[in-house]
Amino acid sequence: MSDSGPESDLRIGSPWPRRLLVSHGVLVYLFLYLPIAVLVVFSFNAARQTAVWTGFTLDWYRRLLRDGVLLGAVRNSLEVAAVTTVVATVLGTLAAFALGTLGRSPAGFRGQRATQALLMLPVVIPEIVLGAALVTFFGVSHLRLSLATVIIAHVVFSISYVAIVVRARLAGLDPALEEAARDLGAGAFDTFRRVTLPLLLPGVVASALLVFTLSIDDYVITSFVAGVGATTLPLHIYSMLKVGVTPEVNAVSTLLLAVTVVLIVAAQRLLQEDRRTT
Amino acid sequence: MKRTVWILLAIGIMVTACRGGKDRAAEAAERKVNIYIWTNYLPQDVIADFEKRTGIKATVDTYDSNETLLAKMQSGVADYDIIVPSDYTLKVMVPQGLVVELDRARLTGIDNLDPRFLNQKYDPGNRHSIPYLWGTTGIGYDKKKIKEPVDTWRVMFEQRYAGRILMLDDVRDAFGVALRLMGKSINETDPAVLRQAADMLKKQKALVKTYDSSDFANLLAAGDVDIAQGYSGEIAEVVAHAPNRLAYVVPKEGGTLWIDNLAVPKTARHLDAAYEFLQYVMQPEIAARIVNGVHYAGANKAAWERIDPKIRANAAIYPPPDVLARCELIEDLGPTTQLLDELWTEVKAQ
Numbered sequence: 001m002s003d004s005g006p007e008s009d010l011r012i013g014s015p016w017p018r019r020l021l022v023s024h025g026v027l028v029y030l031f032l033y034l035p036i037a038v039l040v041v042f043s044f045n046a047a048r049q050t051a052v053w054t055g056f057t058l059d060w061y062r063r064l065l066r067d068g069v070l071l072g073a074v075r076n077s078l079e080v081a082a083v084t085t086v087v088a089t090v091l092g093t094l095a096a097f098a099l100g101t102l103g104r105s106p107a108g109f110r111g112q113r114a115t116q117a118l119l120m121l122p123v124v125i126p127e128i129v130l131g132a133a134l135v136t137f138f139g140v141s142h143l144r145l146s147l148a149t150v151i152i153a154h155v156v157f158s159i160s161y162v163a164i165v166v167r168a169r170l171a172g173l174d175p176a177l178e179e180a181a182r183d184l185g186a187g188a189f190d191t192f193r194r195v196t197l198p199l200l201l202p203g204v205v206a207s208a209l210l211v212f213t214l215s216i217d218d219y220v221i222t223s224f225v226a227g228v229g230a231t232t233l234p235l236h237i238y239s240m241l242k243v244g245v246t247p248e249v250n251a252v253s254t255l256l257l258a259v260t261v262v263l264i265v266a267a268q269r270l271l272q273e274d275r276r277t278t
Numbered sequence: 279m280k281r282t283v284w285i286l287l288a289i290g291i292m293v294t295a296c297r298g299g300k301d302r303a304a305e306a307a308e309r310k311v312n313i314y315i316w317t318n319y320l321p322q323d324v325i326a327d328f329e330k331r332t333g334i335k336a337t338v339d340t341y342d343s344n345e346t347l348l349a350k351m352q353s354g355v356a357d358y359d360i361i362v363p364s365d366y367t368l369k370v371m372v373p374q375g376l377v378v379e380l381d382r383a384r385l386t387g388i389d390n391l392d393p394r395f396l397n398q399k400y401d402p403g404n405r406h407s408i409p410y411l412w413g414t415t416g417i418g419y420d421k422k423k424i425k426e427p428v429d430t431w432r433v434m435f436e437q438r439y440a441g442r443i444l445m446l447d448d449v450r451d452a453f454g455v456a457l458r459l460m461g462k463s464i465n466e467t468d469p470a471v472l473r474q475a476a477d478m479l480k481k482q483k484a485l486v487k488t489y490d491s492s493d494f495a496n497l498l499a500a501g502d503v504d505i506a507q508g509y510s511g512e513i514a515e516v517v518a519h520a521p522n523r524l525a526y527v528v529p530k531e532g533g534t535l536w537i538d539n540l541a542v543p544k545t546a547r548h549l550d551a552a553y554e555f556l557q558y559v560m561q562p563e564i565a566a567r568i569v570n571g572v573h574y575a576g577a578n579k580a581a582w583e584r585i586d587p588k589i590r591a592n593a594a595i596y597p598p599p600d601v602l603a604r605c606e607l608i609e610d611l612g613p614t615t616q617l618l619d620e621l622w623t624e625v626k627a628q
Binding site for chain 1: 338356519
């Protein structure tokens with residue numbers, strides 16, 4: 001994070017604007033992270049009720065590792081998120097590429113506006129409508145609900161996010177770079193592989209991370225389309241509410257959080273190294 | 279983008295084609311059973327034992343509300359062989375043809391079940407279902423804070439407990455309290471009586487801290503409220519963790535009774551395995567193991583002797599027979615439902 005810009009402006013004159021900004025910033029971060037901090041702290045709480053602190057324990061983590069049903073749900077969630085991320089990122093990137101480059105010619109391609117609008121639609125359609133629509137679609141096509149239908153559903157709503165993020169990145173690219181590659185003798189595929197794709201990569205990775213997180217915590221759509229043996233973690237946690245949330249849920253959330261943070265940090269490192277070498 | 283749609287469609291069609299290949303008879307005999315059941319309704323060790331004894335592979339998924347179950351079944355593509363709808367949900371599912379008519383000849387062990395839970399209005403003659411677990415709606419309370427003995431719904435209308443009372447956020451359960459106090463049935467349809475009940479609830483509202491149907495047991499356990507209307511199973515769970523502080527009682531006026539039933543959906547593919555599962559859970563020894571594992575009351579009479587004496591003596595799980603006799607099942611009220619919803623909105627909006 002770079003803070004040289006606004007800071008240097010604010011140093012002139014009274015210190016008040018700066019103080020206000022800093023305290024505002026602190027408050028925003030507290031607002032964002034306090035609930036998560038509470039969740040993590042209470043995953044080490046000895047008491048079964050989640051509201052009162054009675055002492056430190058690792059019991060909930062131990063219990064978690066023995067809870068076959070919960071681990072099964074975690075496995076389902078990871079499987080769905082992984083497959084969804086790969087499929088949606090590839091399809092979404094290609095869609096963004098098609099819209100971005102084919103549409104660059106003055107006339108665009110036939111039906112470009114409609115395609116674009118259709119691509120945005122899943123982002124604005126309420127989840128519950130999309131869920132109901134998908135389950136009806138599966139019903140009409142006699143596709144039995146299973147883990148596969150969950151993956152298909154997640155891919156459907158994820159493609160749009162990928163396309164939007166990658167398109168934004170694509171719009172910021174200088175077309176001259178691709179033209180230069182073509183001038184220097186690269187074919188269309190080589191240009192895409194060695195010039196466009198590397199330049200798009202930060203956008204692609206960012207959207208892949210976005211898709212992974214969207215997929216892993218989706219409840220509404222998943223609850224409609226999940227079939228036999230396809231209980232994901234959010235579904236399982238929600239159904240656990242019936243007998244009360246135990247710190248076991250906090251523990252599994254904390255682990256999930258840790259994995260997500262590690263993934264994001266790793267991705268950022270990779271991107272930075274990538275930038276340094278090129 | 280169009281192409282991706284076509285690819286997805288093609289994948290869909292291929293998957294369907296591959297799966298559609300098996301004929302129904304072969305599927306019916308397949309050693310698999312897919313169970314869709316409430317959370318904490320089937321102990322892990324019972325599932326393992328069932329698989330070991332029968333060689334049938336059981337897959338268990340859970341749901342949290344009757345509405346979720348209903349939506350899944352109405353899609354027509356859910357792949358479950360055993361489901362566990364509550365009384366009133368079964369009443370919706372039977373006319374819609376969502377569950378099969380059970381073959382009596384294959385229900386070995388049905389004589390073990392308690393006649394009190396058989397042949398109910400929601401499924402006369404048990405043609406589509408057999409009762410599994412049941413419970414009541416009563417009062418969970420904090421013994422340390424509420425000094426007087428709690429045995430009547432009247433405590434929930436006492437001025438001195440203002441701001442410490444929780445009511446279920448459910449029109450039928452809330453009106454049930456008022457109606458029972460008036461000596462009426464919870465399935466009363468007389469508009470004048472219902473208006474009187476609504477007036478009681480409106481007066482009560484000033485005392486109620488919150489209306490909540492999902493987190494009531496936790497709110498009671500955490501000390502946010504001291505008296506909570508609630509379902510026996512969830513309250514029994516928190517009482518078990520703090521028996522010196524918390525208690526559950528079914529008031530002497532009686533409350534609502536609910537029964538969750540085993541049924542086989544129309545779309546079930548593994549019928550043989552489904553019947554084997556039904557026979558398995560109707561065995562007294564297994565039924566007792568389930569009750570001992572989940573802490574809900576079971577509908578199997580022959581299992582009684584094998585149930586943990588502590589559970590048998592727990593009035594929160596098994597209320598005394600005279601109290602149970604005053605509990606009623608919620609019935610569909612037909613056109614009166616609309617009036618009731620309007621009155622409930624008035625209460626909540628006040």
